[in-house]
Amino acid sequence: MRDDDIAIVGIGEARVGRDAGCTSWELHAEAVETALDDAGLSLRDVDGLLSCPSTMDDHARHHVLLAEHLGMPWKRYTDSSRVGGASSTSAVRDAANIIRAGLAEVVLISCADSQRSTIGRGDTPVVKMAHYHSLDYEIPYGPMIISLYALIAQRWMHEYGWAPEKVAEVAVSQRYNASLHPGAQERTPITIEDVLNSRPITDPLRMLNCSLISDGGTALIVTTGERARSLKQKPVYVLGMGNAYSYYFCWNLPDYTDYIRMLVQTSADSAFAQAGVSQNDIDLAFVGDPADICTLVGLEGMGFAKAGEGVDFVQGGRIRVGGDLPVNTHGGNLSYAHPGAPGQHLHVIEAVRQLRGGLGDRQVRDAKIAAVHGDAGVLTSHCTLILGNDRR
Amino acid sequence: MPMDLEVVATSQDRPLPTPNSFSKPFWEGTKRHELVLQKCNDCGTFRYYPRPRCPQCLSANTEWTKVSGRGTVYSYTIVHRPLARWFKDKVPLLCAVIELDEGVRMMSNVENVDPYAVTIGMPVQVIYDDVNDEITLPKFEPVPA
Numbered sequence: 001m002r003d004d005d006i007a008i009v010g011i012g013e014a015r016v017g018r019d020a021g022c023t024s025w026e027l028h029a030e031a032v033e034t035a036l037d038d039a040g041l042s043l044r045d046v047d048g049l050l051s052c053p054s055t056m057d058d059h060a061r062h063h064v065l066l067a068e069h070l071g072m073p074w075k076r077y078t079d080s081s082r083v084g085g086a087s088s089t090s091a092v093r094d095a096a097n098i099i100r101a102g103l104a105e106v107v108l109i110s111c112a113d114s115q116r117s118t119i120g121r122g123d124t125p126v127v128k129m130a131h132y133h134s135l136d137y138e139i140p141y142g143p144m145i146i147s148l149y150a151l152i153a154q155r156w157m158h159e160y161g162w163a164p165e166k167v168a169e170v171a172v173s174q175r176y177n178a179s180l181h182p183g184a185q186e187r188t189p190i191t192i193e194d195v196l197n198s199r200p201i202t203d204p205l206r207m208l209n210c211s212l213i214s215d216g217g218t219a220l221i222v223t224t225g226e227r228a229r230s231l232k233q234k235p236v237y238v239l240g241m242g243n244a245y246s247y248y249f250c251w252n253l254p255d256y257t258d259y260i261r262m263l264v265q266t267s268a269d270s271a272f273a274q275a276g277v278s279q280n281d282i283d284l285a286f287v288g289d290p291a292d293i294c295t296l297v298g299l300e301g302m303g304f305a306k307a308g309e310g311v312d313f314v315q316g317g318r319i320r321v322g323g324d325l326p327v328n329t330h331g332g333n334l335s336y337a338h339p340g341a342p343g344q345h346l347h348v349i350e351a352v353r354q355l356r357g358g359l360g361d362r363q364v365r366d367a368k369i370a371a372v373h374g375d376a377g378v379l380t381s382h383c384t385l386i387l388g389n390d391r392r
Numbered sequence: 393m394p395m396d397l398e399v400v401a402t403s404q405d406r407p408l409p410t411p412n413s414f415s416k417p418f419w420e421g422t423k424r425h426e427l428v429l430q431k432c433n434d435c436g437t438f439r440y441y442p443r444p445r446c447p448q449c450l451s452a453n454t455e456w457t458k459v460s461g462r463g464t465v466y467s468y469t470i471v472h473r474p475l476a477r478w479f480k481d482k483v484p485l486l487c488a489v490i491e492l493d494e495g496v497r498m499m500s501n502v503e504n505v506d507p508y509a510v511t512i513g514m515p516v517q518v519i520y521d522d523v524n525d526e527i528t529l530p531k532f533e534p535v536p537a
Contacts, residue, residue, distance in 0.1 A: 202473065
């Protein structure tokens with residue numbers, strides 16, 4: 001048993017889903033308030049702050065501005081996590097490292113974005129996010145961010161002969177999981193035909209192969225295991241962490257199948273090794289899913305499915321709650337919500353809820369260890385966390 | 393219900409590249425309808441997109457070299473939603489990752505073809521879209537059979 005345990009002790013969500021009708025600053029504050037209440041802590045107990053900058057309200061010193069908005073009376077450490085979609089998972093890693101280095105004891109991670117309510121009002125999220133990509137070598141050709149995932153999906157489907165009706169099972173399973181969560185943005189069950197008949201967005205991706213566009217705020221509170229054990233909630237320990245970074249632009253990846261799978265594997269293997277667990281020990285998994293292809297790539301890279309067999313793995317309800325390996329039990333970005341910066345924080349929050357237990361119909365039985373994989377920059381940067389409800 | 397993404401941008405302007413101190417020769421090349429890439433004089437590696445140093449060996453010793461402009465489609469997507477208002481009457485458009493014979497990959501459009509006829513592995517050759525006096529975008533079309 002290690003004496004440098006790190007645990008997640010508070011979780012909060014704010015107005016996740018449709019049109020929150022406010023800026024990210026309000027969402028940050030609400031999520032933080034909820035997470036503090038969940039942990040039984042006050043802002044005065046927090047001495048570290050990590051922010052995941054909002055797409056819509058970014059700032060050069062976003063974390064300092066956020067601290068000022070929250071009225072944090074003092075802090076020993078603040079920073080922003082800038083790993084795109086994986087910022088929220090990477091921030092958990094950063095919090096653990098900061099705490100282990102003695103730079104802070106209680107770290108608050110806050111993410112918020114208002115992508116949905118900004119649609120059609122001035123500079124939209126689609127255009128803002130385009131600026132994260134190459135204005136010289138990508139954008140003049142007209143791809144949306146989701147088109148970059150489509151390029152990867154196209155290649156996987158080509159190389160492995162994946163049929164759209166088989167891939168569609170990911171979206172159907174995610175919607176099933178979301179139907180069990182009262183907070184999910186889309187809860188109405190869908191069929192394979194619904195996915196195949198949804199309107200084309202960027203081939204081979206149709207609307208139901210893509211994540212939702214949402215608003216929302218999320219917050220987590222991370223501290224030492226020792227402190228955690230005196231707090232209100234059952235601690236959820238961060239047992240292992242891993243990362244892999246490669247290229248910025250996905251078209252620079254040497255190839256779209258083996259290389260991406262290897263990146264996920266590199267990240268996941270480090271996390272599994274640090275946690276001292278293997279795939280067989282994992283009770284449920286989470287994969288950041290801006291598009292359904294990410295789930296399939298993630299399952300292969302994390303070693304749950306063999307190369308090229310991700311799509312076979314998900315058939316027959318195996319990734320649904322009640323299946324062999326429930327994946328994204330809240331419905332993921334496909335059906336729960338995708339507010340931007342907090343998108344994959346939602347996966348971590350659901351993992352914490354599952355590991356605390358008591359979720360009724362949605363509860364994965366005897367959930368002890370969860371693997372959470374975050375991806376960023378169109379599968380070019382990766383972060384894996386292994387979470388558990390017991391010290392190891 | 394799906395959200396309405398009809399209006400995705402307020403700008404009418406076409407998004408265009410901005411040549412800089414090290415990418416200028418690339419854009420000067422396309423303007424004269426030549427595809428020129430940086431080739432490292434120390435290790436021989438071609439690179440795209442333009443960067444100040446060789447990503448293989450960090451060498452700054454670089455020669456702008458005219459390349460064949462031939463390659464194949466590595467992957468593609470038919471984009472049905474306009475990224476910005478300018479693209480509104482351009483969709484569906486074909487975005488592809490082109491693997492040039494020299495080994496580098498480029499994001500581009502494949503034109504002069506039914507987007508639904510494009511396939512992975514399709515041989516393509518460069519064409520030039522003269523947008524204005526400053527900018528010519530390299531694009532691709534299928535190599536005639």
